Amino acid sequence: MKVYAVLCNNEEIWPENYREWIDSIHKTRDGAERRMEELNKLYGEHTDSDWNCNTDYIVEYELME
Numbered sequence: 001m002k003v004y005a006v007l008c009n010n011e012e013i014w015p016e017n018y019r020e021w022i023d024s025i026h027k028t029r030d031g032a033e034r035r036m037e038e039l040n041k042l043y044g045e046h047t048d049s050d051w052n053c054n055t056d057y058i059v060e061y062e063l064m065e
Helices: 029-045
Strands: 002-009 020-026 054-062
Touching: 002 029, 020 029, 029 054
Parallel strands: none
Antiparallel strands: 002 020, 002 054
16 A cells, blocks of 8 residues: 655754654645645745744655565
């Protein structure tokens, strides 16, 4: 079974260990893409705060049963 994770990156706002994180995990790529669009819109509204973030990409994982 495949799952899709939306990864975010706040560039240099936080120390290196905390710059990148998984925001959400989805059963479909379409769901991950919709979440990424939603986050980009939200972050675009808060560019002057700690919410400033880029949703960089979607990573596909294969789950083992």
